[in-house]
Amino acid sequence: MNNASVPSVKREKVFLDTAFLASFSIFNHRDNQKARKLLAELILKYDLYTSPLCFYELWQVVKRYYDFSRGNYHMIRKLNRMLKFIYLKILFEEINFSFKQVINDLKSCTTQIIQSKFITIISLTDRDISPALDAIGRFDTKPGDAFHFSSINSQGIRSVVTGNKKDFGRMELNIIWF
Amino acid sequence: MNALTFNNVSELDFFYPQAISISQDEESAKALKQAETLEDKFLLLKKDIGVRLFNRLTYEQKVFIINVSNTINLGGFVDIDEIYNDIENLEYE
Numbered sequence: 001m002n003n004a005s006v007p008s009v010k011r012e013k014v015f016l017d018t019a020f021l022a023s024f025s026i027f028n029h030r031d032n033q034k035a036r037k038l039l040a041e042l043i044l045k046y047d048l049y050t051s052p053l054c055f056y057e058l059w060q061v062v063k064r065y066y067d068f069s070r071g072n073y074h075m076i077r078k079l080n081r082m083l084k085f086i087y088l089k090i091l092f093e094e095i096n097f098s099f100k101q102v103i104n105d106l107k108s109c110t111t112q113i114i115q116s117k118f119i120t121i122i123s124l125t126d127r128d129i130s131p132a133l134d135a136i137g138r139f140d141t142k143p144g145d146a147f148h149f150s151s152i153n154s155q156g157i158r159s160v161v162t163g164n165k166k167d168f169g170r171m172e173l174n175i176i177w178f
Numbered sequence: 179m180n181a182l183t184f185n186n187v188s189e190l191d192f193f194y195p196q197a198i199s200i201s202q203d204e205e206s207a208k209a210l211k212q213a214e215t216l217e218d219k220f221l222l223l224k225k226d227i228g229v230r231l232f233n234r235l236t237y238e239q240k241v242f243i244i245n246v247s248n249t250i251n252l253g254g255f256v257d258i259d260e261i262y263n264d265i266e267n268l269e270y271e
Contacts, residue, residue, distance in 0.1 A: 024243075027251040036247050037227040043239050044231075062250060109249040118242050 012159065014046040015152050016119065018057035019163035020178060021050065025058070025109040026065065031163060031178065038178045042161065043118055050113070051122040051151050053144060059099065059106050066097040066105075122151050139170045149173075219244045 023035035042048060099106070113119055124147065131150035135141060141149070149171050152160065159174040168175055223244060224232040232240070 024247040025249050027248040032248065033226050036223070036243060037231065039243055039247070040223075040227045040231050040235060040239070043242070044234055065250070065252060105250045105252075109246075112246045112249055116242050116246060118239065119246075 011047045013049055013155065013157040014042060015157045015160045016048055016050045017160055017162040018054045018061065020161045021054055021058050022061045023163060034178060048119045049122050049155065049157060050119055052124060053147055055110055058109065062105050063097055063099055063102050066102050122155055124151055128154055
């Protein structure tokens, strides 16, 4: 085994958010090639972390991806969104998938990541709950992002790789955009 | 709350999908789909990330990137931003 690549110094920790996981996991993702390149660069420089919450979000993305690509049409969804926006309760029927119907894709993307020794999964604990509430107060963020922030903080992680400016932009973290 | 739904949308032909955003190079995507062997996948990875970066990675790291990437293939291109917006709206509802 080649040990030449094993770092002798402590490396900086970086958190990989859902948008980034989705970018390299989804074949047709528009940022797929860019994400693969960034993943290669990150492996060389950092210790990589993600959390169970990211998998929850990734699974949502995968199911929605199915809904959009194999469900019915974009325009119907846009119309529904507009109708909801103006509080009209007249909606066109959308064909959506269940999570069970997309379980194979959920398994394939999840298993490869959790079995890898290059990405560590952070545990969420009861100690992350109060800091998550604090994060909502400080950053006016959503519960999911607040839990991300508290779990990242509890692990001493200061940098996040993200493609979604809405999520981490307002938090006190170093952002690696892709 | 009960919502009135329209099941028959055939009259809405003119709404049917406009161009779904295609932002990844289709030729590159096609090549990736056809890459069957590990050797092919290594070549494709080298092309994607560049020779210098590729040569700095260990064998294990290369295999890792190949294994974790492109694990989901639905065959079509979809605007991921729309999906994020949709999920975000769900969280607020």
